[in-house]
Amino acid sequence: MNTQNHPPIEQQLDQALRTLDLDTFHRLGEQADRDDAAREARLNAPEALANAARWYASQGIPVFPLMPGEKKPFPGSRGFKDATTNAEQVRRWWTAHPQANIGIPTGGLFDVIDIDGEQGAISYRELRDTDVIPRIYGKATTGRPCSRHLYIAATGDGNSAGVWPGIDFRGKGGYVVAPPSRTERRYDWEQPLDLAGLKAAAQ
Structure with a gap:
């Protein structure tokens, strides 16, 4: 069945709940559970990191x-400095080390605001409704509780530590760990990376 023109399942669930269509609500909830289970299985598979590295490239x-x-x-x-989009090189790296985490340089297409721990989360709450935080094109959870990577359009700036309490900046000469890498926890996309928006912003 072609579902490309259907709203996201979260919107369908909300609509079903608002209209008290409980049969549809329960059916969609079961579908969401199956989708979540399939996604977890895919991200926990032995080839998940290699597949993700190839996709980024x-x-x-x-x-x-x-x-x-x-x-x-x-x-x-x-x-x-070794970072590449060459498919064969990426294949060789992750064939040799299938559980290698994925690093991606900042300062090219995007920079990253690195929110670290509870203090960083507090700072972000204070700043997010101001014009200090630019448009966010992607948001990833990291290996630590209360921590996030906010992907923004490249600014041309370099790295800066402690730009606000608990917040660092990754620009030229920096890198971040990309989902679905694992340290203490798995890195995961909380807001999928908007590549089209980033590329448009770079023009």
Whole structure:
């Protein structure tokens, strides 16, 4: 069945609840549970990191491998300076190290506001309704509670630590860990990356 013209399942659930269509509400809820289970199985599969690395590269986002379960590049590598979109190189890296986390450089198509822990979350709550925080084109949870990566259009600026309490900035010369990498927890997209919007902003 073609569902491309249907609203997201969350909107359908809300509509069913507002109209008291409980049969539809329960059916959609069961479908959402099945979708969530399938997504979890896909992201926990042995090939999940390799597939994600290939997808990023196919979308024009350079990647490079990080140590499994860590944020650090492999010893002897050049870290983010090795990042590439070359499909064959990406395949070789993740064939050799299928559990390698995924690093992506900042300062190209996007920069990242790094919200770290409870103090960062407090700062973000105070700033998010002001014009200090620019438009967000993607939001990812990280390996720590209360932590987020906010993807914004590239500014041309470099890295800055402690721009606000608990908040760092990743720009030129920096990198972040990309979903579905794992450290303490799995990194995950809370708001999918809007590549079209980022590319339009860069023009």
